[in-house]
Amino acid sequence: MTITVRRATPRDAAAYARLMSHPSVFGNLMQLPMPNEELWHARLSESTAPGKPDLLLSAELDGEVVGSSGLHPAGPQLRRRHVMFLGISVAPSAQRRGVGSALMAAMCDYADNWAGVLRLELNVYVDNEPAIALYRKFGFEIEGTNRAFAMRDGAYVDSHAMARLHPNPPSLPGQRP
Template sequence: MTDPGFTLRAMRPEDWPDIVEMQAQPRYRWGTLQTPFRSPDAIRKQLEAIPPDEVQIVAVVEGRAVGRAQLQPGKGRRAHAGYIIMGVHDDFHGRGIGSALMAALIDSADNWLDLKRLELGVWTDNEPAIAIYKKFGFEIEGRERAYAYRDGEYVDGYVMARLRGL
């Protein structure tokens, strides 16, 4: 097997400066609900408040976190489901990081948490992300019209899900 040039590991508290830098990247932010100029301290506090049952993975290149993925398990009657959030630093697109992060989240969901439904949201114009999600068995379940305001206009989002054993 060839070296992909990155490793995956659990996110650590000391990764917060790299996460702040990632979230400040224009393409990264474009794919999220984040707004520009968020306070680094606010992002650090948000990361510190992540519940311990969430799966938090980073992709690391030369000691620097350049990709992040999280799996938020459901509670109560939604304990069979999980919500996925992912992003890759603008300078590291096209290296297989998104696919590796998704594969790791799915492994956690299927083989460790026994989740039957994985969900995510994505902008309808984010074709690279949609392609990764479809590659891993996610299907579009619905369209949310004028879901959010981005770059001076309202944009639509897709609700996508992957079902296992249902």
């Protein structure tokens, strides 16, 4: 079993459409049912265009795309440049096999060591205990609960707002961290 994490490309559109079509995947994300390859090709093309601040990663398990993750600016506000929003998905067949941890490690490394990100944010449904455990493993903490956050399968569901601050923020040359 070999897990490979790499940058996503528009060529991953078919794999993303398959991944996001699984009810237990889109049901735990802010995705809608029945995505298609064209939709994902457009999203991946836009998000991976030169000059875009987003980072999209694909995880392959023995050559098959079984996970995705992304870092996205929290918004256009100048005063929130230090914040990025994180999203992740893993195919049910690849869960509890290290794929989520590999994606999270890559996201945190990029944010901490290359992108100057001080704060990572995410939302997770309160009943998604495996995801909450994964996020806690990487230093995320629950900061609040959003009641009736989203519609899922005909019912409103709550979500936790979770965040992680850079564990060792950079210092200036000549200063001690």
